[in-house]
Amino acid sequence: MDYTPKILVVDDEKDLREILQFNLSSEGFDIDVAASAEEALTMPLEEYHLILLDVMMGGISGYKMADILRKERELDVPIIFLTAKGSENDLLTGFNVGGDDYIVKPFSIKEVVVRIKAILKRGKKTEKPSSLIECDGLMIDLNRKSVSIDDNQIRLTRKEFEILSLLVKSKGKFIARHEILNRIWSDDVIVTERNVDVNIARLRKKIGNYGAAIKGRSGYGYCFDYQN
Incomplete structure (x- = not known):
């Protein structure tokens, strides 16, 4: 391994x-x-x-x-x-x-x-390349539901993984907090926009230098804006 x-x-x-x-x-x-x-x-x-x-x-x-x-x-x-x-x-x-x-x-x-x-x-089986999202050293495998940075696996919760995937796939585009809620949490779960903030705060810490790329803007939401 x-x-x-x-x-x-x-x-x-x-x-x-x-x-x-x-x-x-x-x-x-x-x-x-x-x-x-x-x-x-x-x-x-x-x-x-x-x-x-x-x-x-x-x-x-x-x-x-x-x-x-x-x-x-x-x-x-x-x-x-x-x-x-x-x-x-x-x-x-x-x-x-x-x-x-x-x-x-x-x-x-x-x-x-x-x-x-x-x-x-x-979890080590080879998946199709189309399942991968790459951003410099950050790699998201949508099939295996895994994230790695410079080949080191990062352990994320399911919600953290889904938020990161959503933001990176929409790189440079702000996504409103209520839209993140609607797309990540099911309709039958009572949550607030604070849940988005808490999950993103934890996510930023876990992905190291890439955490700074998750930008928050009042009235607009969050976006992933990474510059090499």
């Missing part, structure tokens, strides 16, 4: 967290850990390429956390559930709340590594 995958391990078993962190780090992954879903939800989850998520934890369960990520946070980061339960109903529940894979305990580290690599590889 031409990047170091960043993975978050969420499990309330300290020994298992340490085993996974040590072994996966040895495999070349960048590993962070959280002892609970509550702790994990305070972390910058949009920065991770994959989450290993225990199902049975005190407080917020793995299923509930996955549901929060998919529905409230609108994150599409891949999730592999770790659990001692492997019935058909458990598997269906995991996939229904947005899981990408399911590993039943006890498991071997080799199995975990193989599953991780298989999921990460899915």
Whole structure:
């Protein structure tokens, strides 16, 4: 891989967290850990390429956390559930709340590594060139829903990605905040123009020097105006 995958391990078993962190780090992954879903939800989850998520934890369960990520946070980061339960109903529940894979305990580290690599590889498939929007070192892949700067992947939320894509495709043209709302947020969601401002503020920070190219103008909205 031409990047170091960043993975978050969420499990309330300290020994298992340490085993996974040590072994996966040895495999070349960048590993962070959280002892609970509550702790994990305070972390910058949009920065991770994959989450290993225990199902049975005190407080917020793995299923509930996955549901929060998919529905409230609108994150599409891949999730592999770790659990001692492997019935058909458990598997269906995991996939229904947005899981990408399911590993039943006890498991071997080799199995975990193989599953991780298989999921990460899915996002590396070659897409048609027409799906790409390029601006100097900034590249937006509309098919893979990914953004990279100088070949380094940038983790954005779904709304941040859609806003950036909209602005860059309309380079140099101001788009009103209410138009951004109508095009990015569905009609059945109650949001205000402040949501646009908050998402753009976060987006500017994440895309570094390109953030300054997102210009805001009172009464006109926002535009992407990048000069080499």
